[in-house]
Amino acid sequence: MTSLNNYIKVTLNIEADNLEFLDTSLGKYRGREAKFYHAVLHLDHCLVCGSDHIWHNGHSYSNLRYLALDASLPVFIRIAKERIICQDCHHNSMAETNLVNKYCHISNPVKRKIISALTEDMSMKTIAIQNSVSTCTVQRMLEKYQTTSTQDYDWLPEHLAFDEFKGVGRLLPLMVSLTMCSKSYLIDLKRIFLSILSTFQLLFVGRLKPLRWILITTMT
DSSP, X not given: OOHXXXXXXXXXXXXXXXXXXXXXXXXXXXXXXEEEEEEEEOOOSOTTTOOXXXXXXXXXXXXXXXXXXXXXXXXXXXXXXXEEEETTTOOEEEOOOTTSXXXXXXXXXXXXXXXXXXXXXXXXXXXXXXXXXXXXXXXXHHHHHGGGSOOOOSOOOSEEOOOSOOOOTTHHHHHHHHTTOOGGGHHHHHHHHHHHSOHHHHHHHTTOOHHHHHTOOEEO
């Protein structure tokens, strides 16, 4: 391994042993200036039977999107994935790495950064610009990983606060007068909320059991 290869791996925080970096360059990607790291992904055995009696069968090239410090200059790793043919089982194999999933062109570090950004207070468009991906990509990441976190709709805090309500007729003054009242009024207060809450809030409030409303101490 060359010193340039080691330096790039340390800079990009990559630990793939079968990935060798050769050079860097600046170029165009879809009409935009971009930085390219040129690398070769080696394969020295058959992925089917494990034999090392192989014929080399060229390379498969792909542009892997990677993390960039400057959103105006996207970073790509142009990987030449080595292809082989096994002399024993005659199967074709292509080099793989844990840096990216199979048949994907967005690196796993970029995906992890997008998932982390989705927990912050920023729009999907902003996240897409910062990571040099499309808004649809951010949306797919959200839909893919939101199922891993369960949402508990059968719970309310002891102290509940709402902001920026718009009254419907005389319902808002009634809601204010019931705030801080005894728990026996909270069931009627729920009916008022259901008439003025937005559609998004109804998805949460409508699933609560009446008992959970009884457990609320204060509402503001």
